[in-house]
Amino acid sequence: MTDRAEMPSPAEPSGEGAGEVTVLGTAHVSHDSVEEVERTIEERRPDLVAVELDDGRYRQLKGETPDDLDPSDLLGGNTIYQFLAYWLLSYVQTRLGDRFDITPGADMLAAVETAEELGIGVALVDRDIQTTIQRFWQRLRFREKLQMFGSLLMVMGGPMTVGLTVGYFLGGFAALAAEIVGGPYLLPAGVGTGVGVPLLGAVVALLVTLIDGLLIATVVATFVGVPLAVLLGRVDVEEDEELDPGDLTDADVVTAMMEEFRRFSPGGAEALIDERDAFIAHRLVALREQGYDVVAVVGAGHREGIERYLADPASLPPMESLVGEQSGGRFSLYKAFGYLFTLGFLVFFLLLAMAVATGVPGASSGFLLRLFGAWFLINGVIAAALAKIAGARWPSATVGGAVAWLTSVNPLLAPGWFAGYVELRYTTVNVADISKLNDILSDEEAPIGELLARLRAVPLFRLIVIVAFTNIGSFVASMLFGFVLLPYFSGEVGGVDGIARLMIQGAENSASLIWRAIT
Numbered sequence: 001m002t003d004r005a006e007m008p009s010p011a012e013p014s015g016e017g018a019g020e021v022t023v024l025g026t027a028h029v030s031h032d033s034v035e036e037v038e039r040t041i042e043e044r045r046p047d048l049v050a051v052e053l054d055d056g057r058y059r060q061l062k063g064e065t066p067d068d069l070d071p072s073d074l075l076g077g078n079t080i081y082q083f084l085a086y087w088l089l090s091y092v093q094t095r096l097g098d099r100f101d102i103t104p105g106a107d108m109l110a111a112v113e114t115a116e117e118l119g120i121g122v123a124l125v126d127r128d129i130q131t132t133i134q135r136f137w138q139r140l141r142f143r144e145k146l147q148m149f150g151s152l153l154m155v156m157g158g159p160m161t162v163g164l165t166v167g168y169f170l171g172g173f174a175a176l177a178a179e180i181v182g183g184p185y186l187l188p189a190g191v192g193t194g195v196g197v198p199l200l201g202a203v204v205a206l207l208v209t210l211i212d213g214l215l216i217a218t219v220v221a222t223f224v225g226v227p228l229a230v231l232l233g234r235v236d237v238e239e240d241e242e243l244d245p246g247d248l249t250d251a252d253v254v255t256a257m258m259e260e261f262r263r264f265s266p267g268g269a270e271a272l273i274d275e276r277d278a279f280i281a282h283r284l285v286a287l288r289e290q291g292y293d294v295v296a297v298v299g300a301g302h303r304e305g306i307e308r309y310l311a312d313p314a315s316l317p318p319m320e321s322l323v324g325e326q327s328g329g330r331f332s333l334y335k336a337f338g339y340l341f342t343l344g345f346l347v348f349f350l351l352l353a354m355a356v357a358t359g360v361p362g363a364s365s366g367f368l369l370r371l372f373g374a375w376f377l378i379n380g381v382i383a384a385a386l387a388k389i390a391g392a393r394w395p396s397a398t399v400g401g402a403v404a405w406l407t408s409v410n411p412l413l414a415p416g417w418f419a420g421y422v423e424l425r426y427t428t429v430n431v432a433d434i435s436k437l438n439d440i441l442s443d444e445e446a447p448i449g450e451l452l453a454r455l456r457a458v459p460l461f462r463l464i465v466i467v468a469f470t471n472i473g474s475f476v477a478s479m480l481f482g483f484v485l486l487p488y489f490s491g492e493v494g495g496v497d498g499i500a501r502l503m504i505q506g507a508e509n510s511a512s513l514i515w516r517a518i519t
Helices: 031-044 055-061 079-099 106-118 129-139 142-181 198-233 245-249 251-264 266-289 300-311 333-357 365-389 394-407 415-423 432-441 448-456 459-493 495-518
Strands: 020-026 048-051 121-124 293-299
Touching: 020 031, 020 266, 020 300, 031 106, 031 293, 048 106, 048 266, 055 106, 055 129, 079 129, 079 432, 106 121, 106 293, 129 266, 142 198, 251 266, 266 293, 266 300, 293 300, 333 365, 333 495, 365 394, 365 415, 365 459, 394 415, 394 459, 415 459, 432 448, 432 459, 448 459, 459 495
Parallel strands: 020 293, 048 121, 048 293
Antiparallel strands: none
């Protein structure tokens, strides 16, 4: 790691009383903006140059090695998804920089270097990027997150990759629905029950179900994914060669771009634009009140909002409302399903345990242990297998599989976080990986196979895939247990109806015991 870059210390305010703030709106990928920044600072010679950077981005801009991702951060739950959001936003800016042949952030670097040459202090006035991305991710609706994920797929593999991915995604749900209704279809229902060894019979039943699911998913992917790929391939994605980089700082053009983003995601625009306008304005107002003359170099999209707050500081929202992590306040169908699944799982095993404890005919501790053993094994094997396929080391895959039985019934946990936690003990992941991913994706001539191989060599991408595959494996295992193994093992107690009878009888017996104890 390079030595920590030191910013020039601010001089004492040159004037008496209130200072003055000049807001310079720039395009982060424009040569003209770089020249304007240098010229303005040299002409005005302010006490301070304020830049739209936080400490982490400043150090990265100065060539320092970014901070590594702490393994414990993964256990927070949304770290990987926030990386995905940051990756997409970074990729868009990188593509613009490639198009105009300039390094993204050159305007900010020019501001810092010009200030250093003139001995002018530099103030970092933007909010921490991790806070911004976390709040941005929390504000996105589920549909908007899917759109962002689809955009990354389009970048990585084009229309066919997106079409087949969507097709197989829908195919997986179709296969699950078919199994609930009455699969399997390749072999007669009940296959495996005649096998003498119970465990082997369960394995046979699982294999038949997986083959059925793969067949159904492939059919759906073919008839849905391929036409979707053809449709996407006909969409005109050619870039507008007539776009002038100077337009990126034009007020009307910037306003139109911002309004387009607001239509896509009002909540995302609030976190990325509005809150940062207010945060930066808070910092600039404080500097102005200290008597500093400041040239503030910010993106053109922030200029109007910041100047509005500077003209009327009383309209600024409280600073405490702009910092800290954003909690998800909206109703989440996924979390609701997860909590219901957890409750159902606990009630299921609790009632069966009551049936065993109260001596209900047909209920035995052996039957209960076999059910729990099946739950533990199917979750562990499938989650660990998919983690290994994704590129996890054996310790990471083993940990992900070992905790999958527990995390499957708790929506606040996921085996992928634990697999990723262990994986980070063997590898280093930081924000710099995003630049590597952007460089790889900019190679539009590379075949998809070579592209994926190069992406998997980047620690961040591999970590994302490991976390995702481990979680998917646990989810698939939970569904297979409920719709394949449970019916299979229930044969010894009279089928699923027999299990329901045991649960009801166990509840009645337990209620009677409790009532007698009370009375």
